[in-house]
Amino acid sequence: MRVLLISANTELINMPVLPLGTAYIAAAADAAGHEVRMLNLMAQDKDVRTLIEEAVSDFSPRVIGISVRNIDDQHMENTKFLLEPVKAIVAECRSLSDAPVVLGGPGYSIFPKSALAYLNADMGIQGEGEKSFVMLLERIEQHAGISDIPGLWLPETGLRKKVCRSKDMDDFPSPLPNIHLSLPPELKDEEIWIPFQTRRGCPMNCSYCSTAGIEGRIMRSHSPQRAVESLRGYVEAGFRHFFFVDNTFNFPAGYAEELCERIIAEDMNISWRCILYPHKTAERLIGKMAKAGCREVSLGCESGSEQILRQMNKRFSIEDVRRISGLLKQHGIHQMGFLLLGGPGEIRETAEQSLCFIESLEPEAVKVSRGIRIYPCTALSRIAVGEGRIASDEDLLFPEFYMVRGLEEWLKQTVTERAKGRPNWII
DSSP, X not given: OEEEEEEOOOOOSSSOOOOHHHHHHHHHHHHTTOEEEEEEOTTOSSOHHHHHHHHHHHHOOSEEEEEOOOSBOOOSTTOOBOHHHHHHHHHHHHHXXXXXXXXXXXXXXXXHHHHHHHHTOSEEEOSOOHHHHHHHHHHHHHTOOOTTSTTEEETTTEESSOOOOOSOGGGSOOOOBTTTBOOOXXXXXXXXXXXXXXXXXXXXXXXXXXXHHHHOSSOEEOOHXXXXXXXXXXXXXXXXXXXXXXXXXXXXXXXXXXXXXXHHHHTOOOEEEEEEOSSSOOHHHHHHHHHHTEEXXXXXXXXXXXXHHHHTTOSOOHHHHHHHHHHHHHTTOEEEEEEEESOTTOOHHHHHHHHHHHHHHOOXXXXXXXXXXXXXXXXXXXXXXXXXXXXXXXXXXXXXXXXXXXXXXXHHHHHHHHHTTOTTEEO
């Protein structure tokens, strides 16, 4: 059956991001014997309407899948809501084809009911789509019922069967370079970091984080052997820069070490970046990361106040962050530090502590966010309800942010002043 998959993301918020999730779905549908065509709307030289018209006219799909990556830009000031262009994409598909429009992707998975209603699609799949989407294709092809498909949302009846997540990522075929995941021609001359995933899920349960709604709390992985075999395929196709998008590259530590050891043994000559959770990370692992080609980590310390770290349910201390930051410097790995200011319990003193702390680390880049986006089913959302900031039944599709009352203007002035003369600070 012919399946058109559209990656709707056109935002370059920090850097161009290739549609890894869509690529996994394409690989699964391809392996199941379906004829798949992908349309990545990022950095195209034609307008979106023309691209969709050409794809639908040339391919005549029987099912159209649309990946929703971002709901908004997570900036409290002048927030950019990103679903309007996606709504236009859905409408365009509906006007050109009778094929059912199926939503998916991380943004959709956080808001499966309200995003489905807002975008006016036929159905959506929450969570991992490799199995559920392929099952849906089979049922549509066979004209069979679809109400028992895990994670499937329908406009009239909602979720009929709860999300079912894999226990082993090796159950899924990996996206192939230049088949399921490739650079748009317009980006050929740019240094793009290819997204690469070895693990899903995060058990950390930070107070504000939406990851549990997307990937769940139980961590699953590709075997290190399978991951490195897939990585080698990209290297042989000419790719050299990778971004390990695993939520916490250093967990479990044994897995991370084995992965690095295999990359070193393969002598791939690659450069990569990852996300590091600053807790229980030995110098041995950091040394292996550097030897394996790690050049930069996102170090999410979020605050320089022990009090605020506890409020955020972080499982590390200020000294943990300082120690790991020092080890990264020793091994020549650049750091991008992150601060989230203005959350529950924040006062001027704790915000000042955070700014002084991030300065003391001297990371190569700093991202400071004022206000924290409130996501459903998080501790932060429950706090916001308890304080009367949001209603208990508010779905939060339209962005709401937590900012301690009376601190907003002071924070804006203070952060702006601290960022002056620091081109490596993003505010």
